[in-house]
Each structure stands twice: as structure tokens, then as C-alpha cells.
Amino acid sequence: MEIRIDKLESPAVLALLREHLDSLAPTAPAESRHALDL
16 A cells, blocks of 8 residues: 555545445445545
């Protein structure tokens, strides 16, 4: 794992957030999923 500072709009960060939200979809109701609006 590599941890570094990056812009929130970078493709890697957006992909990570999308993967995380997609993994929540089957188990968490929509009103319980919170994320930045990027």
C-alpha cells in the first residue's frame, strides 16, 4: 500500500471512492451512505 497526498479529484481517488460506495450498496440503505460530492 502506498499512502500519499493527492487531489480529491484525481482518477485514483475517485476510483477508490466509487469502489467503496459500490461495496456498501448491497448492505447499507441509501440514507446511510455518505460521501463527498466530487
